[in-house]
Amino acid sequence: MKAVETDVLIIGAGPAGLAAAFETASRGLDVTVIDESLSLGGQLIQQTQNLSSLPSDLSPMRGFELAAHLIKQIEEYDIRYLLGHRVIGFYQDGTIGITDEVDVFPVKTKKMIVATGAAENAVAFPKWTLPGVLTIGAAQTLINRDFVKPGNDAVIVGSSDFAMDVALQLSEVGVQVKGIVEKSTGVLSRNTEKVKQVNKIGIPIYVDSSIVEARGMGAVEEIVIKQEDRVFTEKADLVCIDGGRSPILDIFYQLGTSFGFQKELGGWVPQYNKDFQTDCKDVFLAGNAAGVSTQGALVLTGRLAGMNVCEALGAVSKETAAVEKKGLWKELEIVETKYNLDIWHARNRHVDNFTHPVLKDQFIS
Amino acid sequence: MHIKHHPVLGKKLQNPVTIYFNDQPYTAYEQQTVAAALMANDIKRLGSSRNLVQPRGLFCTRGRCCSCYATVNGENHVRTCMTRVEDGMKIYPNDEDPEVRGESCGD
Numbered sequence: 006m007k008a009v010e011t012d013v014l015i016i017g018a019g020p021a022g023l024a025a026a027f028e029t030a031s032r033g034l035d036v037t038v039i040d041e042s043l044s045l046g047g048q049l050i051q052q053t054q055n056l057s058s059l060p061s062d063l064s065p066m067r068g069f070e071l072a073a074h075l076i077k078q079i080e081e082y083d084i085r086y087l088l089g090h091r092v093i094g095f096y097q098d099g100t101i102g103i104t105d106e107v108d109v110f111p112v113k114t115k116k117m118i119v120a121t122g123a124a125e126n127a128v129a130f131p132k133w134t135l136p137g138v139l140t141i142g143a144a145q146t147l148i149n150r151d152f153v154k155p156g157n158d159a160v161i162v163g164s165s166d167f168a169m170d171v172a173l174q175l176s177e178v179g180v181q182v183k184g185i186v187e188k189s190t191g192v193l194s195r196n197t198e199k200v201k202q203v204n205k206i207g208i209p210i211y212v213d214s215s216i217v218e219a220r221g222m223g224a225v226e227e228i229v230i231k232q233e234d235r236v237f238t239e240k241a242d243l244v245c246i247d248g249g250r251s252p253i254l255d256i257f258y259q260l261g262t263s264f265g266f267q268k269e270l271g272g273w274v275p276q277y278n279k280d281f282q283t284d285c286k287d288v289f290l291a292g293n294a295a296g297v298s299t300q301g302a303l304v305l306t307g308r309l310a311g312m313n314v315c316e317a318l319g320a321v322s323k324e325t326a327a328v329e330k331k332g333l334w335k336e337l338e339i340v341e342t343k344y345n346l347d348i349w350h351a352r353n354r355h356v357d358n359f360t361h362p363v364l365k366d367q368f369i370s
Numbered sequence: 371m372h373i374k375h376h377p378v379l380g381k382k383l384q385n386p387v388t389i390y391f392n393d394q395p396y397t398a399y400e401q402q403t404v405a406a407a408l409m410a411n412d413i414k415r416l417g418s419s420r421n422l423v424q425p426r427g428l429f430c431t432r433g434r435c436c437s438c439y440a441t442v443n444g445e446n447h448v449r450t451c452m453t454r455v456e457d458g459m460k461i462y463p464n465d466e467d468p469e470v471r472g473e474s475c476g477d
């Protein structure tokens with residue numbers, strides 16, 4: 006492969022990156038999309054549940070269907086795809102270093118949209134490193150993307166919406182979910198409908214409970230649960246950790262953007278303004294990298310970042326951009342407040358803090 | 371176990387291939403990652419930690435935790451969750467430090 010020069014480099018081909026690709030490519034910009042996985046769609050690929058709260062122009066659909074829709078939308082444009090490629094660093098002059106895992110190539114771009122998504126957080130307990138203990142997203146990926154049943158008897162640690170979805174999906178492929186263990190005093194999922202379904206198929210939810218330890222020779226075989234004063238052991242060859250998600254920040258560290266902390270957005274988030282622009286002026290961001298939210302909101306942040314890049318590169322007039330951006334922010338408000346008001350408020354606080362970053366030029370870990 | 375009929379996505383596993391783990395043959399399907407295919411065959415321990423020699427295996431499926439390292443077709447420290455299976459692939463667990471390229475390789 007030779008060196009690449011492009012107008013817009015989009016890092017990450019999930020819902021946010023794909024939406025940004027449409028905004029920019031459909032307005033005539035030269036767009037390059039890079040993703041380290043081998044297919045487009047990001048984390049939507051393994052999401053079989055129906056998505057609620059999508060933008061008004063999209064009808065309700067399942068996660069993988071949204072991926073297919075966003076991919077179809079950009080089919081007609083001449084976008085450069087670098088799949089199986091990873092951004093690993095930046096040269097002093099701003100050139101981006103990418104690798105196909107064999108060689109390293111330079112990419113020069115006028116603007117960059119970082120849409121690298123979020124990573125799942127671990128919840129540690131004794132022997133949590135035993136094989137068979139997976140993140141809950143990993144379990145979902147195995148059943149819905151690789152078509153592999155990761156075990157027969159599962160215990161889920163954590164009770165978010167995501168845990169409810171995957172509990173149901175695991176049951177559908179014949180995994181017996183023995184229980185959901187939640188350390189808080191109540192179920193975290195706000196989706197009462199899903200919780201009802203989980204109850205209905207007989208999956209017990211243990212609140213105010215924790216994992217004492219996992220046990221097994223070479224892989225997990227049983228798990229010890231503590232519920233108030235009761236300690237009991239479940240046979241389990243699959244333990245799924247639902248520890249929430251946090252934005253992936255690697256690229257922002259390397260670029261030297263500043264960060265702010267917003268618990269509701271997943272922790273440390275790169276600082277950005279209303280244009281989804283970081284304090285490195287050529288670097289924009291979108292999706293879960295800009296704060297963990299729901300799929301509909303992620304698509305909208307991708308559109309917003311794309312629109313701002315179009316404006317910055319003169320592909321749309323200032324007037325058109327102003328109208329479009331206003332509409333997109335309005336819609337983001339509708340979608341995000343419907344899903345979770347706290348996230349919307351945290352996003353606004355975060356944007357307001359743009360001029361007062363908490364952390365600058367430091368490595369957070 | 372391979373999921374032959376997925377309740378939402380249908381019958382997706384079409385083209386079987388053979389992969390080898392510790393020289394034993396196992397069935398996998400094109401499109402699956404190495405770590406997933408091994409898990410379908412009930413192989414979960416992909417290596418061991420150096421210090422306390424604890425078993426290690428698939429954890430995140432997205433290339434971030436490096437818990438799924440194995441030796442694939444002679445290459446050490448391959449993230450098996452990010453690598454797709456190929457017919458005849460030879461996989462060995464990651465139980466030792468890799469051979470780092472030495473002077474003989476020029477770097």
Ligand SMILES: Cc1cc2nc3c(=O)[nH]c(=O)nc-3n(C[C@H](O)[C@H](O)[C@H](O)COP(=O)(O)OP(=O)(O)OC[C@H]3O[C@@H](n4cnc5c(N)ncnc54)[C@H](O)[C@@H]3O)c2cc1C
Nearest residue numbers: 017018019020021040041047048091092121122142292293
């Ligand atoms: C395993 C998993 C399962 C999930 N399941 C659900 C679910 O069921 N329900 C739900 O509501 N949400 C789920 N999510 C949340 C999910 O993150 C969002 O739904 C959505 O996909 C995020 O969109 P995004 O565009 O921000 O990022 P992603 O969809 O995560 O896309 C980011 C892309 O960037 C790529 N990337 C990252 N770093 C680099 C780099 N350095 N170089 C090149 N490429 C890079 C990644 O390979 C990835 O494809 C899940 C998340 C994970 C991790």
Ligand code: FES
Nearest residue numbers: 429430435436451
């Ligand atoms: S399982 Fe985490 S890197 Fe492969």
